[in-house]
Amino acid sequence: MFSKFAILLAAAAALSAQDMPLDPVKINLPADSPLMLVSENLGESHVSRRGSAVVLDLDVTLTLHNSSANRVRGVTLLVSAQEVTPGGKASVSAPSLDVAPNQNFPMRINLRLLRPAQMGGGQLVQVNLDGVLFQDFSFYGPNRLDSRRTMTAWEMEAQQDRKYFKSILAARGIDGLKQAMLESLNRQAERPRLDVQVSRGPAVGSAAVAEHNARFAFLHFPDSPVEPVEGWAEIAGNEARNPRIDVRNVTSKQVRYVEIDWIVSDRQGQRFMAGSVPASGPAFNLKAGGTSRVLQDTTLRISKDGGAPLSIAGMTGFVGQVEFADGKIWIPNRDSLANAQLLGILEPSPEEQRLMDLYRKKGPKALADELGKF
């Protein structure tokens, strides 16, 4: 009798647990995290229906607290919605931070999910901490998205950019800084933009468009630890597929990650930044002095800003980032990029974006004060 009663109780408890509603979004920070969640503000978040699909508009601002003894320079959050996009994931990063110990700072996640209404309940969106980068380049986090490398490279770019603008301020004063900022702003305003779509797996292009193998031309930087040797991609109209690039390690250290930046040009000779071709993982083995292949099974469909397909006439590549097996990272320096006339093609670094925004909103004096903090 007692055992039957116990089973009944257990079943009721199980049913109750099954029915227990879960939040649409869940923020998970590890117990030993250097960041603490102070509050989350759901702002204008709402759910609406479109036919029999449900649209979740999530606009959440998290207030995080730096409970470590070190200044925070960058944070990456992993956002997953496995139920909606199996295999797909997202991240939201805040680079170029300068958060002192015991200070609070905001991070905003603004996303939209569209999914069938008949899918089950439960948590739609999970937010996990992927990594925190500190001022001394130490790192905390599970690093599932390789955010240690990404945020370290951003911070190295930030240091380069601040050094560049500080040197101008020292040499030419506030007027010189103003001039340099105007040049940056003009470059970004005039930077040719492309609309690029990325899809993985076998290409499904139009059979009517002739396909051919096009060869990469390469730009070489004198201090690059890895040299591109040769490379091709399949071109069909405005689609570039399956890039493969052979690279040689010219150092005495093993390399575990290489990223080749990819520029395409149209028939008028105008150059556009199309994307990057990274290589890492067990299949990519670049020993000291050795050669390996950067290879991606992917299709980029490229249109000009406004939607007109871009007829690809040429391709150029250069080494944009290298990570050695010991975790050290190399990026091209600002002089190399300027000498190769790439500054007008590449997107600005996150730090240069921040400094330009500061200049636009508060003027050259505030910018000079900001540079003086570092």
Next chain:
Amino acid sequence: MTHPSQTTLALYAGQDLGWFARRRTERHLAHCLECRMEVRKFASVSEELAGLNELPAIPWNRLASEMKANIRVGLAAGECVRPEPAGGLAAWVSGARALAACGGVVALLAAGLFLERPTPAPPEMASGSAVLRATADGIELNQGGQTLSLRHARSGNVTYSAGAQGSMRAGYVDADTGNVTINKLYVQ
């Protein structure tokens, strides 16, 4: 589907519902994303209010007690001067009250019809590989007709870049937080 009232959801968020009402609300929430979102909002507001309570400079609790006391005094005074009710059914069903009651019933019926209206057929869920692209307000991953987008709201000067390993990135200075924000979507 009949949704619980905003009051019920607010009480649920504050864990102030009785056992039976709580169980009933939980059953509804298990299947209703809209109401779960409402509950989450009520809960986050309640957390923020709890934080306000801890502000050292403002004696919120003392102010609350004083306000309650003032309200009680006001109610007691109101009782003293309240005229005797006119009484009678005629006073209730006459004029504006009857009109308001009928209007309420009509609004309720209209709302019921609207909420339970036949919904159009679901949008066709295209099959095929996942595609990443930039849109007017962000970056989007579309897979089988379901989408996940990361958006940059009111922020301008957005830079986009594609990764041939299957990623799309958008970088901008967030108009509200002032932080550089880099959104990235990945497909495997």
